[in-house]
Amino acid sequence: MIIDLDRAKKIPLYLQIRSKIAGLIEKGLLQPGSRLPATRDLAGSLDVSRNTVVLAYQELEVSGIITSQVGKGSFVCKHLPPGISSPGRDTEMTMSFEGLFSTGWMKSHAPLLSVMEQISYAEDDPDMISLASALPDRDLFPLGEFRNCLQSAMRRYGSDLLMSGSPRGFKPLFEYLPLFLARRSVICESDNIMIVNGIQQGLSLVGQLFVDPGDTVILENLTYPGALGVFRSLQANCIGIPVDSDGIRVDILENVLRRRSAKLLYTIPTFQNPTSTILSIERRKRLIEICRENQVIIIEDDYAHELNFEGVEALPLKAWDECDGIIYMGSFSEILFPGIRLSWILASRSVLDRLLLIKESSDLYTNRILQGALLEFSLRGFLDKHLKRKRLVYRKRRDIMLEAMEKHFPVEVSWQKPKGGLFQWVDLPSTIDALSVLLKGRELGVVFAPDRMFSVEEWERGGFRLGFADVREEKIERGIRILGDILKEVIL
Numbered sequence: 001m002i003i004d005l006d007r008a009k010k011i012p013l014y015l016q017i018r019s020k021i022a023g024l025i026e027k028g029l030l031q032p033g034s035r036l037p038a039t040r041d042l043a044g045s046l047d048v049s050r051n052t053v054v055l056a057y058q059e060l061e062v063s064g065i066i067t068s069q070v071g072k073g074s075f076v077c078k079h080l081p082p083g084i085s086s087p088g089r090d091t092e093m094t095m096s097f098e099g100l101f102s103t104g105w106m107k108s109h110a111p112l113l114s115v116m117e118q119i120s121y122a123e124d125d126p127d128m129i130s131l132a133s134a135l136p137d138r139d140l141f142p143l144g145e146f147r148n149c150l151q152s153a154m155r156r157y158g159s160d161l162l163m164s165g166s167p168r169g170f171k172p173l174f175e176y177l178p179l180f181l182a183r184r185s186v187i188c189e190s191d192n193i194m195i196v197n198g199i200q201q202g203l204s205l206v207g208q209l210f211v212d213p214g215d216t217v218i219l220e221n222l223t224y225p226g227a228l229g230v231f232r233s234l235q236a237n238c239i240g241i242p243v244d245s246d247g248i249r250v251d252i253l254e255n256v257l258r259r260r261s262a263k264l265l266y267t268i269p270t271f272q273n274p275t276s277t278i279l280s281i282e283r284r285k286r287l288i289e290i291c292r293e294n295q296v297i298i299i300e301d302d303y304a305h306e307l308n309f310e311g312v313e314a315l316p317l318k319a320w321d322e323c324d325g326i327i328y329m330g331s332f333s334e335i336l337f338p339g340i341r342l343s344w345i346l347a348s349r350s351v352l353d354r355l356l357l358i359k360e361s362s363d364l365y366t367n368r369i370l371q372g373a374l375l376e377f378s379l380r381g382f383l384d385k386h387l388k389r390k391r392l393v394y395r396k397r398r399d400i401m402l403e404a405m406e407k408h409f410p411v412e413v414s415w416q417k418p419k420g421g422l423f424q425w426v427d428l429p430s431t432i433d434a435l436s437v438l439l440k441g442r443e444l445g446v447v448f449a450p451d452r453m454f455s456v457e458e459w460e461r462g463g464f465r466l467g468f469a470d471v472r473e474e475k476i477e478r479g480i481r482i483l484g485d486i487l488k489e490v491i492l
Contacts (some may be wrong), residue, residue: 001030001037003046014050017056024066025076036066036074056437131466132449134273134422135338137152140390140472145382146337152380161369167360168369169195169344177344181377184305185319186328188346194356195366198341199303202329203266204228205355206299206346211236216262220248222454222462224273224301227266230357240456243272245416247279250286257294265291268301270314271421274454274465278314278419288320296328303334306387308420309395324348332374333424335387341369354481397468397476398424404477408484412491425464432490436462440486446479 003020005013020385024030025078038192039057043050057074060066064081101132143258154161157172170175175190196202203226211217213235221225221240231238236252241255242249247269256262267287269279279287291298302315318328324347331343345355379405403419428434434450449465468476 003042005046005048014052016053016057017042017046017048017053018059021056021060022063025065025080027334028232030076032076032078032080033174034076036076037112055367058439061439062426062435087095089102094254096143098409103208121435127445129446129471129475129482130480131145131468131471131476131483132447133467133470134449135467135470136334136390140386140393141337142382142386144379145386149376149382150369153369153376156376157372160393161372163368165365165368166363167192167194169376170368171365172204173371173375175439176378178376181330181346182192183316184302187319192346192349192352194345194352194359195358195371196343196345197363197366198333199301199329199331199343199364200226201359202343202345203227203301205358206237206264207231207234207429208358209265209351209354210297215264216260217258218262218265218296220272221415222451223266223456224268225453227301228454228456231264231266238346238456241277243277245277246319247272247283248275248287250290253287254290257290258298262294262296263300265303266296266299268303269317270302271304271307271418273303273421273422274423274449275425276418276421276423277314277416279319281314282316284315288326292323294326298355300326300328300330302330304421305330305423306335307391307394309391310400310419327351335390336374336377336383342366342370342374342375351362373392373445394422394469397471397473400473401466401468401476401480404480405484408481410484410488412492413487422467422469424466425463425467426466429491430462432487435464437483437486439462440490441483446482446484448450448483 001021001024003017005016005020007013009016021036025206026399030036037045038058039053040050042280043053050422057066057068057447058311060069061074066074067077138489161170174193177193178188179479181188198203198311198371207230211231211234215236217231218239218241219231220243222238222243228238239262241256242251248267253265265287267279269287271278290296298317302316302318304348305313305316318326321328326350328346328457329343330346333339333341333343345352398418402415405413405415405426407422409426412429415425418424428437428451435452437449438450449467454465471479
C-alpha cells in the first residue's frame with residue numbers, strides 16, 4: 001500500500017494516514033473485506049512510530065470504515081458507511097475532496113470528526129444506550145406553556161416580532177436580562193448585553209474580535225469541544241491548564257503566564273464541561289487577580305448555572321468583576337430548550353459595540369419571535385417552574401448513575417459526585433484508552449463521550465464523560481452495567 005505523507009504540513013501524520021487509506025477505499029483500490037497491513041509493518045514502511053498508525057486505524061474503526069480482530073488484524077468493513085463509495089462505482093467521475101480541506105479545518109475539527117460521527121450514528125439507533133448526549137430530556141419540555149407564550153407574545157408585540165431588528169436583540173428581552181442576572185448576583189445594565197444564537201456563536205464573535213493567528217488562548221484541560229473548535233479554526237495557540245476537584249489549577253496558570261503572554265482565557269467555572277467540577281471561591285478570586293495582572297481577558301461560560309442539585313450556588317466570576325475584564329456568557333438553550341438557540345453576552349460597552357458589528361456582518365439579528373416567547377415564558381413564571389422540575393429529575397438520574405457505578409465499576413476507576421449540571425466524569429487508569437472502551441461499548445450497545453473530544457493537549461488520556469439528563473433510569477442502570485463489565489475486562 002503506497003501512502004505519501006507530507007511532513008511539511010501541520011496536519012498530524014495519523015490524520016494524513018487515515019485520509020489516505022479512506023481515499024484508497026473510496027476509489028475502490030482497497031476492496032471491502034481486504035486485509036490492511038499490520039500496524040508495525042505500515043509504520044516501518046512510512047518511517048513513523050507504530051502508535052501513529054494505531055491512532056490512524058482507531059480513527060478508521062470508529063468511523064465504521066475498518067474493523068479490527070484480535071490476533072487476525074484489521075480489515076476493510078464489508079458494509080461501508082455513507083460517504084464511502086461501493087465497489088464498481090465510477091470513481092473517475094466523482095469529485096474527491098481528500099487533500100483539499102483547509103489546514104484550519106483539519107486542525108480544529110478533523111480529530112473529532114470520526115468520534116462525533118460514530119456517537120451521532122449510535123444515538124439514532126433506538127436500541128443503543130447513549131450516555132454521550134449533552135441534551136436535555138425532551139419529555140420534560142413544557143410544550144403547552146411555551147405554545148401559549150408564543151401566542152401571547154404575538155398578541156402583545158404584534159408585527160414587531162415579524163420585522164427585522166437590531167443585532168443587539170429584541171429590546172424587551174435584553175432589558176429584562178439585568179433582572180434575571182441579578183438573581184445570579186451579576187449587576188449590569190441592559191446596554192452591556194446582546195442576544196446571540198447560542199454560546200457557540202458568542203465564542204465565534206469574541207474570537208473574531210480578539211484572536212489573530214498565533215495568539216495564545218488558554219483553556220481548561222479538559223474543555224468544551226465547541227470552544228476548542230472556534231479558537232483552533234482561528235489558528236490560535238491553545239494551551240490547556242489542568243483541572244482538579246476544585247476547578248482550574250490557578251497555580252499552574254500563574255506559572256504559564258510568567259513564561260508567555262496570552263490574550264484570552266476561556267473557562268466554565270460552574271459545572272464545568274466535561275468534568276462537572278465547581279471552581280472554589282478562593283480560586284475564583286485568584287483567577288480574576290492573575291488575569292487582571294497579566295492583562296488576560298476572561299471569557300466566562302455560565303451555561304448551566306440554574307442546574308444546581310445541592311442548593312448552594314456559586315457566584316459567577318462576573319459578580320466579582322470590578323475592572324470589566326470578563327466577558328460573561330449564558331444560555332437559555334441548556335436550561336430550557338436547545339432548539340431555541342438563545343444566549344447572551346455581557347461585556348463592556350467598547351467590546352460590545354465591536355461585537356455588534358461582527359454579528360451584523362454574519363446574521364444581522366436573532367429570531368425575534370423566539371425572543372418574545374422566551375420573555376413571556378420567563379415573566380409568567382414558567383421558566384422557574386420548569387427548572388424546579390428539571391432539577392428534581394436530573395438529580396434522581398445522577399443518583400441512579402452513581403449507585404450503578406458503585407455497584408458495577410472496578411475499584412481502579414474513580415469519579416466525583418457532581419453537584420449539578422448534565423454530566424458525570426469518570427477517571428480511568430493511565431494504561432486504559434477511553435477510545436478502546438468506546439469501541440467495545442458500541443458493539444454491546446452503549447456509547448459515551450471519550451476524553452479525546454475534550455482534550456486541549458493532543459491525546460492526553462484520562463477518562464470519559466457520561467450524560468444522564470436525557471437517559472431513562474432503566475437504561476442508565478443497564479448501560480453502566482455493560483460499561484462496568486468492559487472496564488473489568490480491559491483492566492484485567
